Amino acid sequence: MELQQLRYVVAVAETRNFTRAAERCRVVQSALSHQIAALERELGARLFERTSRRVRLTSAGEAFLPAARECLEAADRARAEVAAATGEIRGRLAIGAIPTVAAVDLPLALKDYSRRHPRVHITLTSAGSAELIEGVKRSTVDVAFLGLPPRAAPKDVQSLRLGGGELVAVVAPDHPRTEDEVDLQSLADEPFIDFRAGAAGRVQSDLAFAAVGVQRHVPFEVSTADFMVDLVRQGLGVGMLPAAYALRLSDVRRIRLRNAPARVEHMIWDNRPTPAAAAFVDLIRAAQTGTSPGGSVDQD
Template sequence: MEFQQMRYVIAVAEERSFTRAAERCLVVQSALSHQIKALERELGVRLFARTSRRVEITAAGEAFLVQARASLAAAERAMSEAAAAGGRISGTLTVGVIPTVTAIDIPSVLGRFHRAHPDVRIRLRGGGSDEFIAAIVAGSMDVAVLGLPDSIPPKGVNARVLAREQLVAVVAAEHLLAGRRRLSLEELAGEAFVDFPEGTPGRVQSDLAFEAAGVHREVMFEAMNTDLILDLIRQGLVISLLPPALLSSGVDGLRTVPVADGPSRVEYLAWSSFNPAPAAQAFLDGLA
């Protein structure tokens, strides 16, 4: 069994498509399919159920996937440790970034890191703080920028505070509240809101603040994309509570208003508490 076959299986499982997996692995689809079929013959099980339109991983495939990821991670870690011992940083750096990151200029930071360590492959992942923490603990992510309520620090990982900020009300420029100098949560009770999905860290801080104030609010729209959130506000459909730095440079058609008893959040840089890989340590050192 070859490591390349494991990579192909992982790619197909994550992409749910032989075509997209082949594009990701930079091989022709026929070669990728041939290697996976050869692996299935060697193992004596089907890893994927597939038709011309659909690909699903089997129970045997799920079991194989767990160990394949662990084996590849171990092999890559061994190579990067050997390279680091010789003064060269290599391997893979997987970075998680929340949609509302404001404390770090991610493109600039990654650009500097790439120029300093060109042999490191950088993978950038979007998502939520909870899944990033779980991924770091599981060893599938190296570092992440998190956004959490002030009262709920990250657990199970190392972390340092990047920024602490109070959320502001974001409304359309024509909204009746746009000219106010300051608001309270009670004054926002009758408004329709857009927010992140229920239960996600990006929303919890606002839910907790309204609950503590004894104020009910109605979240009419849910979205993970900040551009979509801002566009919905701009259309006058809803308002939101967001980090002020998201609009610090000025956004046409929108206004921000401080909220006296509004929620606050903390941005953290998080990484594994157990023996970070050389690429992760180099990244952390560069941000020190």
């Protein structure tokens, strides 16, 4: 059994197509098919069911795939560890972030990191805090940036508290309210545009309204801040976003809240970070403290 055979199996499983898998692996399809067939003979079981229309994993393939991925990840990590021992950071770095991250300038950090470590392949995914926490736990995300209510904290991962801030109300430019600052209670009769129920961003707002003893109506539930802002601009309701993030927005009006909801941003990473992830954490920590990158990534 060879690592290249495992790569071919993973590629076919993910693309569900031998031709696309061969293109991804940069080999001719006949070579890929031959290697997978050889592996199936060695294992004594077919990994894929092939028809003229589709390719899918057999039960044996379903059992084999997680172990194949683990082997490839272990091999990649071994290469990265050896390279790090000789002073070079390489490998892959999967970053996840909430859309409204504001405690760090993430594009600038990624640019700086890429300049320092050009041999690291970086990917970025935008998702909700709960999804990102699970991604780090499953090792599909190396480092993630979250926004949580002040009393919440990430569990079973390494973390660094980046900072906190209050939320503000955002309304359309022609909204009839003229105040620069209001109480939450005065907004209770307004239609709201917010994240889906249960999302960390939604929980912050729900807790704040519950604390002042009022209920609000949320007819519009969205999954992204951009969509929320688009609906706000059309005058369909009031949104609530972190103040630092709201400052970036155009064509909306910001209203401060006297009893505002708050959130805290965290950076989280795996308990055994890869050299690439450790270097990125070190870079962000240095930016937060105003020091030069270098040192360990202990849990706070």
